[in-house]
Structures are given as C-alpha cells and as structure tokens.
Amino acid sequence: xxxxxxxxxxxxxxxxxxxxxxxxxxxxxxxxxxxxxxxxxxxxxxxxxxxxxxxxxxxxxxxxxxxxxxxxxxxxxxxxxxxxxxxxxxxxxxxxxxxxxxxxxxxxxxxxxxxxxxxxxxxxxxxxxxxxxxxxxxxxxxxxxxxxxxxxxxxxxxxxxxxxxxxxxxxxxxxxxxxxxxxxxxxxxxxxxxxxxxxxxxxxxxxxxxxxxxxxxxxxx
Amino acid sequence: xxxxxxxxxxxxxxxxxxxxxxxxxxxxxxxxxxxxxxxxxxxxxxxxxxxxxxxxxxxxxxxxxxxxxxxxxxxxxxxxxxxxxxxxxxxxxxxxxxxxxxxxxxxxxxxxxxxxxxxxxxxxxxxxxxxxxxxxxxxxxxxxxxxxxxxxxxxxxxxxxxxxxxxxxxxxxxxxxxxxxxxxxxxxxxxxxxxxxxxxxxxxxxxxxxxxxxxxxxxxxxxxxxxxxxxxxxxxxxxxxxxxxxxxxxxxxxxxxxxxxxxxxxxxxxxxxxxxxxxxxxxxxxxxxxxxxxxxxxxxxxxxxxxxxxxxxxxxxxxxxxxxxxxxxxxxxxxxxxxxxxxxxxxxxxxxxxxxxxxxxxxxxxxxxxxxxxxxxxxxxxxxxxxxxxxxxxxxxxxxxxxxxxxxxxxxxxxxxxxxxxxxxxxxxxxxxxxxxxxxxxxxxxxxxxxxxxxxxxxxxxxxxxxxxxxxxxxxxxxxxxxxxxxxxxxxxxxxxxxxxxxxxxxxx
Numbered sequence: 165x166x167x168x169x170x171x172x173x174x175x176x177x178x179x180x181x182x183x184x185x186x187x188x189x190x191x192x193x194x195x196x197x198x199x200x201x202x203x204x205x206x207x208x209x210x211x212x213x214x215x216x217x218x219x220x221x222x223x224x225x226x227x228x229x230x231x232x233x234x235x236x237x238x239x240x241x242x243x244x245x246x247x248x249x250x251x252x253x254x255x256x257x258x259x260x261x262x263x264x265x266x267x268x269x270x271x272x273x274x275x276x277x278x279x280x281x282x283x284x285x286x287x288x289x290x291x292x293x294x295x296x297x298x299x300x301x302x303x304x305x306x307x308x309x310x311x312x313x314x315x316x317x318x319x320x321x322x323x324x325x326x327x328x329x330x331x332x333x334x335x336x337x338x339x340x341x342x343x344x345x346x347x348x349x350x351x352x353x354x355x356x357x358x359x360x361x362x363x364x365x366x367x368x369x370x371x372x373x374x375x376x377x378x379x380x381x382x383x384x385x
Numbered sequence: 386x387x388x389x390x391x392x393x394x395x396x397x398x399x400x401x402x403x404x405x406x407x408x409x410x411x412x413x414x415x416x417x418x419x420x421x422x423x424x425x426x427x428x429x430x431x432x433x434x435x436x437x438x439x440x441x442x443x444x445x446x447x448x449x450x451x452x453x454x455x456x457x458x459x460x461x462x463x464x465x466x467x468x469x470x471x472x473x474x475x476x477x478x479x480x481x482x483x484x485x486x487x488x489x490x491x492x493x494x495x496x497x498x499x500x501x502x503x504x505x506x507x508x509x510x511x512x513x514x515x516x517x518x519x520x521x522x523x524x525x526x527x528x529x530x531x532x533x534x535x536x537x538x539x540x541x542x543x544x545x546x547x548x549x550x551x552x553x554x555x556x557x558x559x560x561x562x563x564x565x566x567x568x569x570x571x572x573x574x575x576x577x578x579x580x581x582x583x584x585x586x587x588x589x590x591x592x593x594x595x596x597x598x599x600x601x602x603x604x605x606x607x608x609x610x611x612x613x614x615x616x617x618x619x620x621x622x623x624x625x626x627x628x629x630x631x632x633x634x635x636x637x638x639x640x641x642x643x644x645x646x647x648x649x650x651x652x653x654x655x656x657x658x659x660x661x662x663x664x665x666x667x668x669x670x671x672x673x674x675x676x677x678x679x680x681x682x683x684x685x686x687x688x689x690x691x692x693x694x695x696x697x698x699x700x701x702x703x704x705x706x707x708x709x710x711x712x713x714x715x716x717x718x719x720x721x722x723x724x725x726x727x728x729x730x731x732x733x734x735x736x737x738x739x740x741x742x743x744x745x746x747x748x749x750x751x752x753x754x755x756x757x758x759x760x761x762x763x764x765x766x767x768x769x770x771x772x773x774x775x776x777x778x779x780x781x782x783x784x785x786x787x788x789x790x791x792x793x794x795x796x797x798x799x800x801x802x803x804x805x806x807x808x809x810x811x812x813x814x815x816x817x818x819x820x821x822x823x824x825x826x827x828x829x830x831x832x833x834x835x836x837x838x839x840x841x842x843x844x845x846x847x848x849x850x851x852x853x854x855x856x857x858x859x860x861x862x863x864x865x866x867x868x869x870x871x872x873x874x875x876x877x878x879x880x881x882x883x884x885x886x887x888x889x890x891x892x893x894x
Contacts, residue, residue: 187664187667188664190662191662216751216752216753217751219751220747220748220751220752223661223662224656224660224661225661225662225663226662251656251660251661251663252657252660252661253653253656253661253740253744254657254740254743257743257744257747260747260751261747261750264750264751
C-alpha cells in the first residue's frame with residue numbers, strides 16, 4: 165500500500181470523524197400562551213387556527229405546548245397540552261390528533277380570568293423551552309399584552325430569554341388605546357425592550373394571514 | 386515620518402518641495418543609470434529564462450502525458466477489439482455447433498434423396514417399343530403380286546387387320562408406359578423440392594458464417610493496426626472514446642435521476658423504520674436519508690457484481706477470472722439479493738403511500754376540512770409498488786455505462802490534461818517574452834525620466850568632441866576648419882560607448 169493510499173484513507177477517516185462530532189440540536193420547541201382574560205376569550209378561535217397551523221408545520225422531534233394566561237400563569241396547571249413528537253412520523257401524526265382533541269376540549273370550556281399574568285406565563289414558557297433543549301425556541305403570545313397582575317405578585321424584574329424568539333400575535337387594540345394610541349405603542353415598546361434586554365428577539369404579527377412567517381427562520385429537520 | 390511630512394521636507398510649499406524631490410530622484414537615477422539598466426536586464430532575463438525552462442519542462446510533461454494517453458488508448462482499444470473478436474468467434478462457434486453439427490445427417494438425407502431421384506429417373510427412361518419379329522415376314526408376303534387373286538386379297542386383308550391390331554396394342558402399351566413414367570416424375574417432385582430447401586438452408590448458414598468471417602476479418606485488421614500502434618488507429622480510438630464518454634455520461638445522468646426517484650420512494654418510510662429527526666453527527670444528513678441511500682447504493686453494487694458475474698462488464702478482474710460454475714452460482718446469489726431488495730423497496734413504497742395518505746388526512750383535519758377518501762387511490766399505490774420493484778433491477782444496468790464512462794474518462798481526462806499543459810507551456814513562453822520586452826520598456830521609461838541630465842551630458846560630449854575634432858584638424862592642416870556636421874555627438878557617443886539614449890537600447894539589437 166502506497167503512501168498516497170494511506171494519506172487518502174487518513175483524509176477520509178478525518179472527514180468521517182469530523183462528521184461524527186457533537187450533534188447539533190435541530191428540533192424546534194414552541195410555547196404558545198393564550199390570553200383568557202376579559203373579552204379576549206372571544207379571540208380563542210383564532211388561537212385554535214394558529215395551533216392547528218403549528219401542528220401541521222411541526223415535525224418529528226419538535227415540541228409544542230399551549231398554556232393559558234390567567235391570574236397566575238407561572239404554573240404547570242396552566243399548560244393546556246404539551247407534547248414532544250415521536251421520531252416516527254405515524255406516531256407523531258397520532259400525537260397531533262390527540263393534541264388537537266385536547267385543544268378543542270379546552271376551547272369549548274374556556275372561561276375568563278380576572279387578571280392577566282403575562283410575565284408568569286413567559287417564565288413558565290422559558291422553563292419549558294429550556295428543558296426541551298431544542299435548537300430553535302419560540303414563545304408565541306396570543307394576547308393584547310395588557311398585563312394586570314394580582315396584588316402581591318412580583319413580576320417587575322428582568323427575565324433571561326436566552327435566544328428565545330418571542331412573537332406577539334393578534335395584539336388587539338383596547339378601548340383606551342383608541343383614545344390614546346400611544347398607550348398601545350408604549351405597551352408594545354415596553355415588551356420589546358423587556359424581551360430584547362433579556363437576550364431574546366421580538367416581533368409582532370397582527371395579520372393572521374401571515375402566520376406562516378411565525379416559524380420561518382427555524383432550523384429545518 | 387509620514388508621507389505628508391516627506392512631501393514638505395524641502396519647503397513649506399508642496400510644489401517647490403515636489404520639484405526638489407524630483408530633482409533629487411532624477412539625480413540619483415541618473416547616477417545609478419548603468420547599474421539600474423543592468424539590474425533590470427538581469428531581472429527580466431532571469432524571468433525569461435525561468436519561464437522558458439518551465440515551458441520546456443511542461444512541454445516534456447505534456448509529451449509524456451500524450452504518450453501515456455496514447456498507450457492507454459491503444460491498450461484499451463486492443464482489449465476491446467480482443468473482446469469483440471472473442472465474441473465473434475463465440476458466435477461462430479454457436480452457429481457451427483447449432484447449424485453445422487447436423488450437417489452429416491443432412492448430407493445423408495441429401496444422398497438418399499439424390500439416390501431416390503436417380504432411381505426414379507432411371508425408371509423414367511423412355512424405351513421405344515420393339516417392332517414385332519414377324520414384320521419382316523409380313524413385308525415379304527405383302528410384296529407377293531396378287532394378280533387379282535381373291536385368296537391373296539383375303540390374306541392381305543387379314544395381314545392388314547393383324548397389323549392394325551398389333552399397332553393399336555403397341556400404341557396402348559406405349560401410352561401406359563408414358564403414363565407410368567409421368568407418375569414416376571411426379572413422384573420425384575417433392576424430393577426435388579426437399580433437396581432444394583435443404584440446399585437453400587445450407588446456403589443460408591454458409592452465408593451467415595461468411596458474414597461473420599468478414600466481420601472477424603475487419604476486427605482482425607483493426608487489431609493489427611492497433612498492434613502496429615499506427616496514428617490512424619489511435620485517432621479512431623480517441624474519437625470513439627470521446628463519443629463513448631459523452632453517451633455514457635448522459636446515460637449515467639439518467640440513471641442518477643432514476644436513483645433520485647428511488648430515493649424519494651423509500652426515504653419517507655425509512656424514517657418510520659429508523660426514526661426521523663436523527664442526524665449523523667454534526668452533519669445535515671438525516672439517518673433515515675442515509676439509510677435509504679445505503680440501500681440504493683447496495684442495490685447498485687449488487688447490480689455491478691451481477692453484471693460482472695454474468696460477463697457483461699469487466700470491472701472486477703477477480704470475478705472475471707473465477708470458474709464459470711462459481712460465477713454462475715454467485716450470479717444467482719446476487720440476483721436473489723436483488724430480488725429481496727426489490728421486494729423490500731416495493732413494500733416501502735406501499736408504506737410511503739399509506740403514510741402520505743395519513744398525512745393528507747391529518748392536514749385536512751387540522752384545516753377543518755372533512756376528510757375525503759380519494760377514489761381510485763389504489764392506482765398510485767400499485768404504481769409506486771411496481772416502481773419500487775422495478776427500479777432496483779433497472780439500476781443494475783448502470784454497470785454498462787459506468788464501465789464505458791470509466792474507460793473513456795481515462796482518455797478524456799488525459800486529453801484535457803494534455804491540452805491544459807499545452808496552454809500552460811504557451812503561457813510560460815508568452816510570459817517570458819513579455820517579461821523580456823518589458824525590461825526594454827522599463828529601461829526606456831527610466832531613460833525618459835532622466836532625459837534632462839542625459840541631454841545635458843549629450844550636449845557636453847558633443848561640445849567636447851567638437852572642440853577636440855576642430856583642434857585635431859587644425860593641427861593637421863594648420864587652419865581652423867568650421868564644422869558643419871549636425872551630428873558630431875553621435876559619432877563621439879558611438880566611439881566612446883557612453884550611456885545609451887532613450888529609444889536606443891542595446892538589448893533590443
């Protein structure tokens with residue numbers, strides 16, 4: 165065996181070993197928060213459509229959780245349904261069907277909450293997403309972003325988003341926003357600042373015809 | 386010290402400083418003119434020589450490569466022609482074994498037929514009826530003079546009647562004999578036909594062999610040309626090799642497309658078997674995709690071995706040199722493997738169809754649309770299964786164009802490499818010449834920069850030579866002679882060989 169052959173084998177072996185390096189996570193995890201406070205429950209059907217879209221888009225190995233925003237959202241009890249799809253496509257399809265059924269049940273019996281603890285929901289979502297160890301993490305907030313917390317709850321502190329992409333969906337304008345639109349803009353700006361200062365990215369998607377852009381930059385698997 | 390400071394080194398005004406700088410530079414350049422010219426010439430000569438050496442080396446390499454290409458081409462052509470000749474001999478052997486092995490029996494048959502025909506022919510020979518022996522006696526009796534004697538007349542009448550009867554009988558016998566002969570000739574007809582047919586068959590077979598022998602003759606001529614290593618044979622083989630390269634390349638592209646379709650058929654169901662979303666290390670390769678590709682690659686490898694085992698291709702000498710029985714056994718084993726793989730692929734294709742249907746149903750359910758079972762769903766299912774079964778066998782035939790491609794690519798790559806080397810050699814020569822001429826050009830530019838001191842030097846030299854010339858002539862003739870020659874400096878310069886003027890370069894001459 166010549167020197168060239170040995171060198172060639174060495175090069176091939178190096179390439180193989182380089183290919184067998186540490187695996188990079190390519191899966192996606194999505195945590196969707198649904199506001200159930202006040203009159204926003206009327207928007208729940210739109211949220212259902214978005215969940216269905218997510219179920220159709222997410223693939224094997226991805227994770228999805230849907231939680232409600234109520235008076236105290238930093239709780240596992242507020243998670244309506246969560247799943248990590250099996251690596252087998254047929255099994256994943258069954259899981260998607262079960263998830264859809266759970267969401268349909270939730271939509272049928274959802275009730276309004278007195279307060280809106282968005283921060284608590286966000287922290288719960290960050291915990292869930294970090295546990296999944298996914299390559300791409302998303303928090304989708306389906307809310308008007310008007311936070312109303314109970315007396316005694318502490319939510320005014322910085323949150324570490326650690327590269328999580330946060331999207332506010334269907335941020336409706338309140339009656340007071342119509343009187344002074346600056347309130348609406350300030351609300352959005354405040355959340356943007358909070359997310360970006362915590363290391364996350366922020367975007368607003370109000371046009372539900374563009375929901376396909378929600379996970380547009382995720383890693384394909 | 387920055388550039389701006391240097392610019393204002395001699396004066397605060399940039400223009401004046403620049404002029405001083407120019408004067409200084411030109412002065413230095415004028416002083417160092419000879420050495421600078423030598424350096425430029427030496428440098429360009431070095432480049433020129435190096436480029437020429439490189440060009441020669443490359444030309445030599447190209448020559449070796451061309452010779453090697455020629456040898457490869459002729460060697461391949463020799464092997465290929467040998468295979469053709471061998472194949473033709475095999476065909477001849479098959480023809481001889483199949484057609485001419487029955488020749489002795491045919492010959493016997495022909496002999497029998499000829500004998501039969503001959504016998505019949507002998508029997509059909511026309512035998513003229515022999516005249517009765519008493520005709521002569523009758524002739525004498527008939528000559529007897531009657532003289533009106535009724536007895537004689539009666540005798541003659543009797544004789545006449547007897548003769549007539551004998552004539553009728555002879556005629557009747559003759560007719561019977563003719564009829565019998567015609568019958569025999571009619572009996573001969575099928576034998577003639579049979580014999581004609583047998584002879585035509587023999588003729589056809591002989592003609593076939595004759596054609597084969599002509600083909601073998603042509604091949605042998607070609608083979609002889611190749612062995613002689615003539616340019617004509619090399620040219621023919623090169624042209625044939627290029628054609629083979631493009632045709633085989635085209636077929637391989639088509640095969641690659643077939644492989645891609647095959648991959649699409651089994652990649653999705655493979656994810657059901659080995660799981661989707663798992664990647665090979667840090668690469669972007671899904672394990673299921675790799676598994677599908679491995680299956681297809683193994684099928685192609687099986688196909689290559691199968692083609693080798695049945696003697697269609699000659700890519701692996703180890704298989705080719707095996708015993709015929711062993712090769713046949715290996716071929717059957719490989720075929721069994723291929724059959725198994727084809728069955729697996731067919732099942733996977735069916736599974737893919739089921740998965741696609743399930744996914745479609747889920748998508749419809751998520752979109753809130755009522756799930757509708759499509760009619761005639763079984764048609765694409767069966768189509769996919771058939772494709773899954775047939776494609777592995779179709780990919781088996783990749784071995785044939787692959788062999789042609791590998792053999793012809795050796796020649797084509799050699800030709801391309803030789804062309805590249807030729808271009809490189811030309812470029813080296815071109816670059817060497819350019820560098821040599823660039824040296825002259827740079828020297829001229831150099832002299833153009835120092836034109837002012839050069840002109841001054843020229844004038845000084847011309848004045849000095851004029852004075853010395855005048856004094857010499859005055860001394861010789863005892864008178865002052867007015868010099869009207871407008872070009873004394875040139876004479877002096879030529880005599881003393883001073884620094885050359887711009888536009889007059891010694892290297893150019």
